[in-house]
Amino acid sequence: MPDFDTVTPLPPAAKGDFSAMFRALLLPHRIVMLAIALAGLSAMVLMMNWSWLPAYLPKLGEGLLMTLYMLVGSVVMGFLLALPLALAQVSGPAPLRWLALSFCTVIRGTPLLLQLWLFYFGLGSLFAQFPEIRGTWLWPYLRQPWPYGLIALTVSFAAYQGEVMRGAFAGVPNGELEAARAFGMSRFKVFHRVWFPRAVHRALPTLAGEIILQLKSTPLVATITVTDLYAVITRVRQATLLTYEPLLFLVAVYICLSAVLILALRWLENRVPTGH
């Protein structure tokens, strides 16, 4: 629902002053909009068919776990992979720089869906042809779809985040690094104590956006038969012949996840005030 209120200045509210925030909601047009939203919500709850929900809750829980697993796994591993990609581009020797640049460009320049299918249908069926691979401890994993989903999401996140971190590393003022060197810090210490924390802090707002985008990319893994939340909902729709209720439920879950992520990252960002 769009907020049409762009003209009325908000009454000044101190951070964390909940009574002031509450008063701000009591402007007449806001009360009307809140009432409409509330009416819509109660209509959904009362007039739509939610009888399927309790029976599917365990499956939905498993699906949610898979979604979170895809998100957290790909964000953490992708970020770790993004660091060497960014550093290679900022201060690496020419061949490495070129390699990292082309990796980022190719991955960012092709659809994630395509990468997912190439990994799953390409790599997956290729692995199956080698008895050497089928015999290893890895095979129980490699015959399932989720590792391919995780790899594709990780690679994609690494490419985007590598680009973000490249800018963040390059943007740390040289003087701060020079000061660290002038006091006798080793290359690693300079990186660990100044360059890296400063770059991450600068990149946090962008990182927050990228993580939200990543959350919304996870349903793509349903196309390679990973049963994430979206896949579970698709099954619910097929089984119950309901269209809107499962989809609205999906909307609610993704909104909640996004909200939690946004709040958590904003908290992280505000822990170090830099004033610029």
Add this chain to the structure above:
Amino acid sequence: MDQPAIEIRDLHKSFGDLEVLKGVSLTAHPGDVVAVIGGSGSGKSTMLRCINMLELPSSGEIAIQGEAYGLHPARGGGLEPIDPKQVQRIRAQLGMVFQNFNLWPHRTVLGNVIEVPIQVLGVPRDKAIARARQVLARVGLAEKEDVYPSFMSGGQQQRCAIARVLAVDPLAMLFDEPTSALDPELVGEVLSVIRDLAQEKRTMILVTHEMAFARDVASHVIYLRDGLIEEQGPPEQIFGAPQSAHLRQFISSVV
């Protein structure tokens, strides 16, 4: 006489085709306050930055407390350190104050001051904090230890940068135009801190545009012009009876 704290012999430095330093030699004994003056582009900052190898010399020799940097010819011309560890070890004994403060904005004032003692010198955290509080009190920032640098004035930031240097108790302090980035009304507070340190007989090399201040605190003044020392001597002589025409003109143009 003591061993010189800082000794520079025949220092040359080129950036590409541009020769910035054309053979500079300088000796600073413990307790000396050497002021380096000169017009912009005269090579003052470059000379200072060569002392802790932030700029690598093209040729020449630099020794700190008798220990010369081990340098060998680099592939692209010029010199480079044979052993980066040696450079790090010597740098840890030199404190540098920059024109733009270069504090670490992601750490508080206290965090900035304890960083090098803990991370580089291996001082235990509680000792580092106790020492940091002492030096912060000296520069008048005792109340500010939990503040982040970007919330302070330029003068406070520069005093914090000086405290960061004092915390490592350096053999010599290098000042690179410490007041040039400050608003005029903030220059005084920084200069008075530096004046205190000079009176304490701390060895320092001070690149500055503040002529009155240089005359006041320096034990030795060096006038650099076009990458060469044109004139040097005690401040009374340099400012009172300058020999070279360029120096006379320079002094009359800035004072």
